[in-house]
Amino acid sequence: MTWRPGPRGLRGRLLAAFVLVTVLGAAAAAWSSAGSASAALVTSAQQRHTETVVGQITPIAPQLTYPPDQGALDRLRAAVGANSLVVYQDLRSADGAGAELITDELRTAVRTRNRLVTQRITARDRPWLLVGTPVVITAPDGTRTPSGVEVYSARDLTGVDQEIDDLVRHSVITAALAVPLAVLLALLAARSVLRPVRELRDTARRLADGDLDARTPPQGADExxxxxxxxxxxxxxxxxxxxxxxxxxxxxxxxxxxxxxxxxxxxxxxxxxxxxxxxxxxxxxxxxxxxxxxxxxxxxxxxxxxxxxxxxxxxxAGTAQLRVEEVDLVGAVRDCLRARGWLDRVELDAPAEVVLRLDRRRLDVIVANLVGNALRHGEPPVRVRISASDEQVRIEVTDRGPGLPEDLLPHVFDRFFKADAARARTPGSGLGLAIARENARLHGGDLTAGNAEGGGARFVLRLPRDQEDL
CATH class of the missing domain: 1.10.287 (Helix Hairpins)
Incomplete structure (x- = not known):
């Protein structure tokens, strides 16, 4: 299969990553600066409006009579300006939207804290700054006494919001202008990085095609x-x-x-x-x-x-070949045991039929090796258990002998391996298990060795069900 670069290739990913990092960095910087500037604008506007309200109250507060009448409240409200509210007990003087905008929460805070309090709200599709403050009487000796008069003012912050929107818009434009520069830099970086990668790809392709003399001259001293x-x-x-x-x-x-x-x-x-x-x-x-x-x-x-x-x-030599045919696995195992006279010495636990594509002769070699070893070196009962799933077939051979020593387990499939030196003259060649595993792998399966939980050796042959390509 020949590799073809596509839109999801390394170049595309490198460009996308470079541009994404640049855009995210610019956006984060713009967002941070816009946020800081917006907070500064809001704080400045809030401070300016608060100082204006206090400055409007301060000159007229000493001229009022206490307790004040309705006329005194009206004069104080007129001094504060539009959208204001002045309250003293049951008396009140309101102008514009002041009476509607002032919240109970703000009034409660002014009365409880007995100091100037601000609150930001959105009403009538506009942002507003609410300022509330009590009027305090200052005696000649400097003693400050609450007069019971409360002054509230609502200031429109639409102009501040417009300034913030303009600031954010400029930040977005600035971040967008960084994209073309990021693309250009990414193209240059991709060209310098991917050129040696393409050369390595071409070399690897030549090696895969069988040209073992293919080499790429190193350039530079980087990774x-x-x-x-x-x-x-x-x-x-x-x-x-x-x-x-x-x-x-x-x-x-x-x-x-x-x-x-x-x-x-x-x-x-x-x-x-x-x-x-x-x-x-x-x-x-x-x-x-x-x-x-x-x-x-x-x-x-x-x-x-x-x-x-x-x-x-x-x-x-790689010349071993399979002669694959449709085989009833259970019947083939039973025939293997019958041909060697083992049916009365081996317990066969298997379903009625398991059909599998395999080499019957090589399966016979595997089963004969496993069962023969169990009969010679293990103890009865020797069991052959066959089970099948959608993915594979398992043939498990167990006995009740001493089992396999843990230090010898990694070597049981080695050629000419015999666990006991006294078995040197036994009929076995020491190649049986090695041949059995090679036959299993030739079928696309595997053969493993271990010990059963109740004692004795256990060998498990696994063969895949999907063997259409064999």
Whole structure:
């Protein structure tokens, strides 16, 4: 599959990230400055209006009579200006929208705190600043006494809001002007960064196509240059490994061919002779019969060892192939046990039928190895449990023997591995489990070893259900 750059390629992501960071930074700076300026404008307007109200009250407050009458309240209200309200007990003097805008919350705060209080509200689709203050009588000795008169004024903040809107608009325009510059800088950065990346991509593509001599000359001394040098080293290592692998594959194929040619014919002849010897061994004297039985056993062991070695060489050479067909897995396992006379020694727990595409001969090899090991080295009962799901089929072989020592578990699938040195002369070649696992992996599955919870060894074969490509 050939790689083609698209709108979601590295260039596009780099441009998008660069522009996004620039825009977010400009927007954050503009928002912060606009927020600070807006707060300063509101604070300044609030302070200005408050000082205006106090300045309007201060000259006329000493001229009033206390307790004041309606005329005194009217004069005080006229001095404060439009949209104001003056209150003394049951008397009140209002102008414009003052009586409607002044909230109970503000009046309660003025009476409770006995000092100037401000409040911002929105009414009639406009922002307003409400200012409320008590009128205090100051005696010649400086004593201040509340007069009971309360003055309230509503000041329109529409002009301040307009100034804030203009400020935000200018900030947005400033942030927008940063986008073209960010795009230009991103293009320049992408060009300088992506050029060596494209060269590395071309080199990797040539390596993938089989050109193991492909290299990219490092440029500069930055991280990309280090990456280029690392890829060149990797390519050199791959080239060396591939050459060694080809030599190994050639040696393995030659080994398999040599073994097949040199040993198959003489072993066939020797096997035939041994079979004849086996039929006549009962009529021999004791010493001769014992020697004949030993020769028969060792010959069969040699045949099995050669067959296993040839099978291993096929795996190493990559020439092992599957002959896939539709197989009733349960029936195939039962046939494997029946052919070796194990049906009465092994408990088979399986559904009625599990159909799977696989190589029947290689499945027989796997099951025979697992069950044979359980019978030879474990203790009864030996169980074979088959289960199936939508994704895979499991064949689990367990026994009630001593199990597998923890320090040997990582090595049970090693070639020629035998846990007990005393088993060196047993019929097994030490290749059975290694071949079983290779056959499992050839099917796209796997074979694992462990110990059952109740004791004994447990081997689990997993085969995928979807094997259309095998």
């Amino acid at each position: 990309l240059a280090e990456l280029t040098a690392t890829i060149n080293e990797m390519a050199e290592s791959v080239q060396t490994s591939m050459a060694a692998m080809r030599r190994m594959q050639a040696d393995a194929r030659r080994f398999a061919a040599d073994v097949s040619h040199e040993l198959r014919t003489p072993l066939s002849t020797l096997t035939a002779v041994v079979e004849v010897l086996a039929t006549t061994a009962d009529g021999m004297e004791d010493d001769a019969r014992e020697s004949a039985q030993l020769a028969i056993t060792e010959t069969r062991r040699l045949v099995r060892l050669v067959e296993d070695l040839m099978e291993v060489s096929r795996f190493d």
